[in-house]
Amino acid sequence: MPTRHDIRNVAIVAHVDHGKTTIVDAMLKQAGAFAAHAAESLDDRMMDSNDLEREKGITILAKNTAVKYHPKDGGEPITINIIDTPGHADFGGEVERGLSMVDAVVLLVDASEGPLPQTRFVLRKALQARMPVILCINKTDRPDSRIDEVVNETYDLFLDLDADEDQIEFPIVYACGRDGIASLTKPEDGTVPADSDSLEPFFTTILEHVPAPEYDEEAPLQAHVTNLDADNFLGRIALCRVEQGELRKGQTVTWIKRDGTQQNVRITELMMTEALTRKPAEKAGPGDICAIAGISDIMIGETLADPENPIALPLITVDEPAISMTIGTNTSPLVGKGGKGHKVTARQVKDRLDKELIGNVSLRVLDTERPDAWEVQGRGELALAILVETMRREGFELTVGKPEVVTKEISGKVHEPIERMTIDSPEEHLGAITQLMATRKGRMETMTNHGSGWIRMEWIVPSRGLIGFRTEFLTQTRGTGIAHSIFEGHEPWFGELKTRNNGSLVADRAGTVTPFAMINLQERGVIFTEAGTEVYEGMIIGENSRSDDMDVNITKEKKLTNMRAASADSTENVVPPRKLSLEQSLEFCRDDECIEVTPETVRIRKVVLDQKERGRTASRAKRN
Numbered sequence: 001m002p003t004r005h006d007i008r009n010v011a012i013v014a015h016v017d018h019g020k021t022t023i024v025d026a027m028l029k030q031a032g033a034f035a036a037h038a039a040e041s042l043d044d045r046m047m048d049s050n051d052l053e054r055e056k057g058i059t060i061l062a063k064n065t066a067v068k069y070h071p072k073d074g075g076e077p078i079t080i081n082i083i084d085t086p087g088h089a090d091f092g093g094e095v096e097r098g099l100s101m102v103d104a105v106v107l108l109v110d111a112s113e114g115p116l117p118q119t120r121f122v123l124r125k126a127l128q129a130r131m132p133v134i135l136c137i138n139k140t141d142r143p144d145s146r147i148d149e150v151v152n153e154t155y156d157l158f159l160d161l162d163a164d165e166d167q168i169e170f171p172i173v174y175a176c177g178r179d180g181i182a183s184l185t186k187p188e189d190g191t192v193p194a195d196s197d198s199l200e201p202f203f204t205t206i207l208e209h210v211p212a213p214e215y216d217e218e219a220p221l222q223a224h225v226t227n228l229d230a231d232n233f234l235g236r237i238a239l240c241r242v243e244q245g246e247l248r249k250g251q252t253v254t255w256i257k258r259d260g261t262q263q264n265v266r267i268t269e270l271m272m273t274e275a276l277t278r279k280p281a282e283k284a285g286p287g288d289i290c291a292i293a294g295i296s297d298i299m300i301g302e303t304l305a306d307p308e309n310p311i312a313l314p315l316i317t318v319d320e321p322a323i324s325m326t327i328g329t330n331t332s333p334l335v336g337k338g339g340k341g342h343k344v345t346a347r348q349v350k351d352r353l354d355k356e357l358i359g360n361v362s363l364r365v366l367d368t369e370r371p372d373a374w375e376v377q378g379r380g381e382l383a384l385a386i387l388v389e390t391m392r393r394e395g396f397e398l399t400v401g402k403p404e405v406v407t408k409e410i411s412g413k414v415h416e417p418i419e420r421m422t423i424d425s426p427e428e429h430l431g432a433i434t435q436l437m438a439t440r441k442g443r444m445e446t447m448t449n450h451g452s453g454w455i456r457m458e459w460i461v462p463s464r465g466l467i468g469f470r471t472e473f474l475t476q477t478r479g480t481g482i483a484h485s486i487f488e489g490h491e492p493w494f495g496e497l498k499t500r501n502n503g504s505l506v507a508d509r510a511g512t513v514t515p516f517a518m519i520n521l522q523e524r525g526v527i528f529t530e531a532g533t534e535v536y537e538g539m540i541i542g543e544n545s546r547s548d549d550m551d552v553n554i555t556k557e558k559k560l561t562n563m564r565a566a567s568a569d570s571t572e573n574v575v576p577p578r579k580l581s582l583e584q585s586l587e588f589c590r591d592d593e594c595i596e597v598t599p600e601t602v603r604i605r606k607v608v609l610d611q612k613e614r615g616r617t618a619s620r621a622k623r624n
Helices: 020-030 035-039 051-056 088-099 117-128 147-160 199-209 346-359 381-393 429-439 469-476 515-521 582-587 611-623
Strands: 006-013 063-069 080-086 103-110 132-139 170-176 181-183 222-231 235-244 252-256 264-268 269-274 275-282 291-292 303-305 323-329 365-368 373-378 399-401 408-410 414-426 443-449 454-462 482-492 506-507 526-529 540-544 550-554 593-597 602-606
Touching: 006 020, 006 088, 006 199, 020 063, 020 080, 051 170, 063 269, 063 443, 080 132, 080 199, 088 117, 088 222, 088 469, 088 515, 103 117, 103 291, 117 132, 117 147, 117 482, 117 550, 132 147, 132 264, 170 199, 181 199, 252 291, 323 381, 346 365, 346 381, 373 381, 381 399, 381 582, 414 429, 429 443, 429 454, 429 469, 454 482, 469 482, 469 582, 506 602, 515 526, 540 602
Parallel strands: 006 080, 006 103, 103 132, 132 170, 506 550
Antiparallel strands: 063 080, 170 181, 222 235, 222 303, 235 291, 252 264, 252 303, 269 275, 269 291, 323 373, 323 399, 365 373, 399 593, 408 414, 414 454, 414 482, 443 454, 506 540, 526 540, 593 602
């Protein structure tokens, strides 16, 4: 079959924080994507263009870039299309979508941490798609790097995932992405490769081992929509991988929709990616990744085909969601009082959720019994928290329910999602971690001691046991522990879990928080609100030191008298309140609690605000 030798399509996949985005930055700079003076002034992590990505230091959306590589032997320049994928398990849908655009993957592994749960996930997907793999051992300059052991662990992972002989014969590149240096020769542990001063060996390995796109000259046009974007002037933009034939600007093509129906449409604009920008182009051939405009309702996974002979490509399928939460309009007494321009109606919330479905293939939105609330299902807690945070920044006021797991019925029994969790921690915290995981019905699979004072454990644990796990885990390990998990499948229901032992301090009336009331209540537990905050009945203002809930008056004022005291009033200090972020609030929530999210604040509240009604419900539950 004819082959296009002037193009390569590759995805860079790895566990979170192993250096994917950093190495892509170095590739862009060294391939001459920017002028010398521009390259010096560029920020790090250029591919993380989203505000939340920069704040959290993780990649959330899969993005593509292209570098023009000029071979040192003076041959024709070759375009390398690179897909930078997220490393966090919750954004696995982005990884699966990215793999549908490429012909090979670069598996990036940290020289110290080795293969972790997300490494297993992305490698399994690549092996299932029969893709060649290039192994890149990154961060070789880390003082605690153990290159030989990490390479052996990666081989073990390939064998564990049933890789065949061809797949296990992969090339290995050693790199320090931060310095932009790569080598085919293994350096000493803790050092930068000495026989190279650039990423040249990395580029040559990609050209040698990533197959060039093959095509059939007689085949009709087929282009797969793999991503969506938007432009203020062009409207919806579809990112496509051309499989066969040619796409041209102004061409009429057949749009084959998800339901199988067909419609003839005209491509009004065609663009190709060059570094971080899209530039107008006249045509795109087999293997090219291009952006097209002119189809306002196009969706991910659909096909653009030849009007004379329309043949659909397979739809992109992703793994099932594991976590769900209810998102609805704000129903608290303070709705709409935070500022002007807030979006508070059910229609606005529903339109925004429908818009999110267009570009997010791993999300589902289901109707509930209430017209102003919807059940949103996703891969994990973080993915749903990112959605809520994005909507909050766009001016929405929401009520968000406690995250729950999505169960399945298999052979008449209820099955729940389980996760494989890898924990790295200093040895002295082994007992605390074991106790913590036991209460969450975790089952230890393996434990290894590298002899450096740190241990690595692998656990199988139900997904609902990990809701609210991270805060407690960091407290128990004094901030030193590292935990990562990945969806592993479904197992029969594990039984009842009780993960939060302490109750809530609940405001029993509306008003403003006073320092006098805070001083009296701070012995009862941890306060979340500061003086001057407006509260309402049913709002949670702190965590009780006991297991049951307590209704308290946080608005109580000190009464003034005209009686003179023998001594001056004693001064007491108010303990600073514990401020909870959105993720921490989701972890804190119990079944009868929810979160009020507005652009200015995040408040935790009871689902039933009325104190007497809650009391009646509790007494009925005890009688039953």
